[in-house]
Amino acid sequence: MSDTPPTDDKRDDLEALYRNSSAHSPTRPSAKVRRAILEHAAKLVTDRPQTTGSARTRWRRTALLGSLAAAALAGLLIGPQFLTPSAPPSALRGPQTAPPSVAKNLPVTEPARPLVKSETQVAPSAAGAASANPERRDFAISEPAAPPAAGAAVRVTGMRARLEPDATVADAASERRRGMDRGVSAASKALLDAAGPIDARDAEGRTALMRAVLQGRLDSVVALLRRGADPNVADSVGMTPLQAAQANERPEIVEALRRAGAR
Amino acid sequence: MQFMDPEPASDEVLMQRYAGGEAKAFELLYQRHEMRVWRYLERNVRNTAVADELMQEVWFSVAREASRYRPTARFSTWLFAIAHNRMVDAIRSCRPQVSLTALGPEDNPVVVPLIDDPQRGPHALAVAREQAQQLNRAVEALPDEQREAFLLQVEGELTVDEIAVLTDCSFETAKSRLRYARSKLREQLKEYL
Numbered sequence: 001m002s003d004t005p006p007t008d009d010k011r012d013d014l015e016a017l018y019r020n021s022s023a024h025s026p027t028r029p030s031a032k033v034r035r036a037i038l039e040h041a042a043k044l045v046t047d048r049p050q051t052t053g054s055a056r057t058r059w060r061r062t063a064l065l066g067s068l069a070a071a072a073l074a075g076l077l078i079g080p081q082f083l084t085p086s087a088p089p090s091a092l093r094g095p096q097t098a099p100p101s102v103a104k105n106l107p108v109t110e111p112a113r114p115l116v117k118s119e120t121q122v123a124p125s126a127a128g129a130a131s132a133n134p135e136r137r138d139f140a141i142s143e144p145a146a147p148p149a150a151g152a153a154v155r156v157t158g159m160r161a162r163l164e165p166d167a168t169v170a171d172a173a174s175e176r177r178r179g180m181d182r183g184v185s186a187a188s189k190a191l192l193d194a195a196g197p198i199d200a201r202d203a204e205g206r207t208a209l210m211r212a213v214l215q216g217r218l219d220s221v222v223a224l225l226r227r228g229a230d231p232n233v234a235d236s237v238g239m240t241p242l243q244a245a246q247a248n249e250r251p252e253i254v255e256a257l258r259r260a261g262a263r
Numbered sequence: 264m265q266f267m268d269p270e271p272a273s274d275e276v277l278m279q280r281y282a283g284g285e286a287k288a289f290e291l292l293y294q295r296h297e298m299r300v301w302r303y304l305e306r307n308v309r310n311t312a313v314a315d316e317l318m319q320e321v322w323f324s325v326a327r328e329a330s331r332y333r334p335t336a337r338f339s340t341w342l343f344a345i346a347h348n349r350m351v352d353a354i355r356s357c358r359p360q361v362s363l364t365a366l367g368p369e370d371n372p373v374v375v376p377l378i379d380d381p382q383r384g385p386h387a388l389a390v391a392r393e394q395a396q397q398l399n400r401a402v403e404a405l406p407d408e409q410r411e412a413f414l415l416q417v418e419g420e421l422t423v424d425e426i427a428v429l430t431d432c433s434f435e436t437a438k439s440r441l442r443y444a445r446s447k448l449r450e451q452l453k454e455y456l
Contacts, residue, residue, distance in 0.1 A: 013456050014445055014448055014449055014452070014456065015417055017394075017398070017452060017455055017456060018398060018417050018448075019417070020391075020394075021391070021394045021395040021397075021398040021399075021455075022298075022302055022395070022398070024391045024392060024394070024395040025302065025395050025399065026395070027301075027305060027311055028298070028301065029297065029301050029314075029315055029318050030315050033315045033316075033318055033319050034293075034297070036319055037293060037318070037319055037322040037323065037326075038289070038290055038293065040322075040323055040326055041281070041286060041289040041290075041293075041322070041326040042286040042289075044326050044327065044329075045281070045284050045285075045286045045289075048284065048330075204328075204331050214333050216335070234348075236328070237324050237327075237328050237345055237348070238345070238348035238349070238352065239341075239344055239345070239348070242428050243344045243428055243429060246340070246424065246425050246428045246429075247337060247340040247341050247344060247425075248333065248335050249335075249337070254424075254428070263431050
């Protein structure tokens with residue numbers, strides 16, 4: 001017999017013994033506590049319809065604002081990374097560059113970080129870029145080692161690469177135009193600016209990050225974390241974003257939160 | 264003609280029904296998980312009165328938060344996360360423990376009437392009782408962290424990863440705690456295994 005007992009989720013004889021013996025455990029919650037719990041639950045049901053209309057409206061407004069802010073953040077911060085090419089600025093000034101009138105109207109949020117790389121520059125640059133830019137180590141996006149030839153086919157990277165591993169785009173400039181077309185609107189930016197502190201809580205004690213976790217929005221979660229959202233702010237029942245992601249069975253969000261220091 | 268009972272509603276459905284105003288759904292949910300939560304709390308804090316108090320807090324939270332519960336989350340994971348958080352808060356605040364006798368005679372823990380079980384003879388009942396006591400002693404003797412990990416697994420049916428998140432440790436640490444806990448319990452209870 002092995003000295004190492006089973007560990008994970010495997011049911012075994014020890015567990016069977018535990019359950020069998022627990023059924024004969026002499027203690028139970030007191031009758032008073034049981035009664036108090038059930039009465040409280042029933043009372044909440046009867047009290048619920050008496051909630052004032054204004055209170056409901058306030059709650060919904062806060063929830064709506066939180067959801068919109070999360071979605072806008074995703075568009076603002078994730079969208080450009082997802083779609084922009086790795087071609088250097090010089091390549092974008094070529095004949096396939098968006099017209100100046102379009103480019104002029106784009107919101108300037110941060111320097112564009114290329115996500116599209118040529119076939120020859122995939123792996124080696126990733127670690128280097130991450131170490132060169134420690135602030136973005138957790139969500140490192142590699143910088144190109146050398147500009148691709150104008151008009152050359154390039155491979156997408158980042159989230160899109162995960163979804164479509166073999167995807168390429170015609171060239172860097174056309175990919176950037178796609179990004180421009182889908183770029184973040186000034187209205188989204190304005191909404192974000194108006195949303196207040198990033199860790200503001202709604203009536204349920206939930207931050208925008210928590211709401212994004214509960215909605216399973218990885219893009220919003222990453223965007224909010226990049227924006228500086230605190231990953232450890234618990235809601236009114238003490239549930240942290242990490243626990244919520246775990247409960248929602250979203251390992252990719254768990255991973256993102258952990259990388260950002262969630263406990 | 265006898266009709267078959269419909270399939271029992273899942274925990275998640277019951278929570279939604281309760282959030283929709285059906286108080287009976289909460290009762291069913293409570294009955295289903297009452298003893299699991301109780302054992303988790305009582306075996307961790309090792310004090311019936313404190314466990315009672317925590318039990319009330321946990322289920323009050325469940326009732327209060329029902330409308331915000333997302334059905335995508337497994338109910339038991341959510342429930343035990345609340346139980347864990349409440350327990351940690353209680354331990355941290357070192358609240359004074361309530362005397363059991365202060366609650367009045369009807370609040371004393373109910374003793375399971377083993378002798379009423381017609382399927383068991385006196386000898387089998389005595390063995391079962393002794394076994395239950397041995398198990399309680401063995402679980403109580405575990406170090407706190409190992410005991411909590413073990414109880415989260417067997418009572419809450421949480422995965423190792425979920426236990427790691429809830430108890431703020433790495434996956435490997437949680438796994439190690441479970442391994443040690445099981446090893447010690449096996450040693451203590453080997454005569455029954």
